[in-house]
Amino acid sequence: MMDLSERKKKILQAIVDEYIRTADPVGSRAISKKENLGLSSATIRNEMADLEEMGYLIQPHTSAGRIPSDEGYRFYVNSLMQYYQIGLEAIAQLQQVFAARVTQLDNLIRRAGAMVSALTDYTTLITTPARKHETIRKIDLVKIGYDKIMLLVVTHTAQSHIMTAKIDDSSCVRLAEILNKNLAGLKADEINFGLIQSLQEQISEQISLPAKVLINILNFVYETISEPNDAEIYLDNANAILKYPEYADIDKAREMVGFLEDKENLKKLVEGGGEEGISARIGKENNLEILKDCSIVTVNYSLDDRASGKLAVIGPKRMNYAKVFASLDRISSEIDKILKEYISYE
């Protein structure tokens, strides 16, 4: 790699930055105006010609500006790039996403959605069952390190949640016993302040455990059975629409994908569906301008009022209805089976 003068570096950096921003070939005038180099476009042109000869820039055609070559990008990445600071809101969001708990059952449901889209080649929507009256089946503490335990909370919907904490070995078994004796069988609304206090007393009598750790554990158990993440909705195979000629216009495709990326929209979509069996909403029956050329086929899956959700296929109006109906029929009954297996009564 040849040595570049400071001025050439500045110009190259400006070109790459600008091209990254706009995706349009960058002309000499734009650089001379934007940068505070105090150079005319003609001078920039000369420098750009040099940079092109050196292999850092490319001219798509004679009368266009320059774009970076692979070597230009490489030089930029190695030497020119400025440090980027991630925004605070983004980091906060990040923590939240990692904190959210997804259960095994949710996972299965989600995969069922993926199955439908694999079967039909259309975009699929699926909601996980809203969990109400979650009851604790069993709490388990498993030692997974010399000063680390894993807390497992199993509920009647077979949700298992995992957290880790530092507790010494001997306390582990005892703590599990106390927790199970006091909490097994309870619902969220049955865990009240009095119970928590009596638990804290019992535990502090028998086990030496920092208050903070105990609070963390109880908090985790409570959150597991209360209803924070109700009825999550998942979208699968959104880019299936690319395959259909009705979306050959890229702007239409973008609009549609944009629409589908907003979970609020999706929730409204599945809401409408019929009560039982498979039902289709065709074109204008959707009462939504953007969906006037789409059909949505919906089916409910359910075990009982404790666990039910919706499964939907969204595609062009000229979708293969027969195939979609058959697939939804099949998978929804498959989900019913899974629910029956996983969810325990009383």
Added chain:
Amino acid sequence: MMDLSERKKKILQAIVDEYIRTADPVGSRAISKKENLGLSSATIRNEMADLEEMGYLIQPHTSAGRIPSDEGYRFYVNSLMQYYQIGLEAIAQLQQVFAARVTQLDNLIRRAGAMVSALTDYTTLITTPARKHETIRKIDLVKIGYDKIMLLVVTHTAQSHIMTAKIDDSSCVRLAEILNKNLAGLKADEINFGLIQSLQEQISEQISLPAKVLINILNFVYETISEPNDAEIYLDNANAILKYPEYADIDKAREMVGFLEDKENLKKLVEGGGEEGISARIGKENNLEILKDCSIVTVNYSLDDRASGKLAVIGPKRMNYAKVFASLDRISSEIDKILKEYISYE
């Protein structure tokens, strides 16, 4: 809904079927040729004119064929549609997908990938850690119904797996004890035929349990710690490419999405990446025609040789490298933290 003659029904069905297949307006000649109605195109034309007047068909413009109206589709769905039989291979595949086990850790990893694509707005690739030498920490049997138990297998990488089986209440506790005493701490290659046999003997001495159920349980435990689903790979936000003008050409977009949908391709993609730290492959450095206008930025996450994987961002060559580098740096260290928390040593 008006009554239609049998002939009109046949013609309407043929038109909808054909339009679903081709997405092109259907002409009278096509129907007269394809169907065995023994009618000329002129007759079909008359019938089509009738169907249009009744509201079942629409003519996009004078010199085009007909397409179904919303009412046409509705009539088709309600009365005309043929029953569709799902293929056997599809069903077999379906069973397999449901049977596959996804761990909580895999889930977290996957969400980390989603985070990166949210942060950068580029397509993200992430591999879950390949699990070797999985050891059993604890086996737990939780009663979740009057004749149903849940089998939980916790391993040193904090994977918990769930299966259900029918076992009566009293056997439950005893079985858990036996399993834990014999299996805790073992790796897959330490579970041999002799051990299994001795286990079967012990259990059949103390508990009355159908042989089939026991085999299912042991099989499940074994599969949990052996390495069937090693290093899964996930793709997130594939339709991000729609947002970039380099894919304004729908065919390019389709080609790219098609490429990304094949997991074999993805595996090759992340394989190449650098050894440590963040590294970028720009354009032709990818040595792949389809990626000549793309860049791939890769980072390894790892705790040690037991658990490591890759995280990659794929986007246009003019991607915001600074932002991508910063995001990958951040998330990969976040994953490292999670691994440290979840995975236990000896």
Added chain:
DNA sequence: TGTTAGCACTCAAGGTATATGAGTGCTAAT
């Protein structure tokens, strides 16, 4: 010697006119 203004030149992008052909509706014959 490096920088700049001026100018002719190039070529992609976009707009307009023309040619093509699939499919129709209507009429007259069967």
Added chain:
DNA sequence: ATTAGCACTCATATACCTTGAGTGCTAACA
């Protein structure tokens, strides 16, 4: 009631032209 024949329509494709952004080069200038 059905069909062959024919004039008519209109989206699509192609060719042609216009426009303008950006260049390279030359000559003047500091």
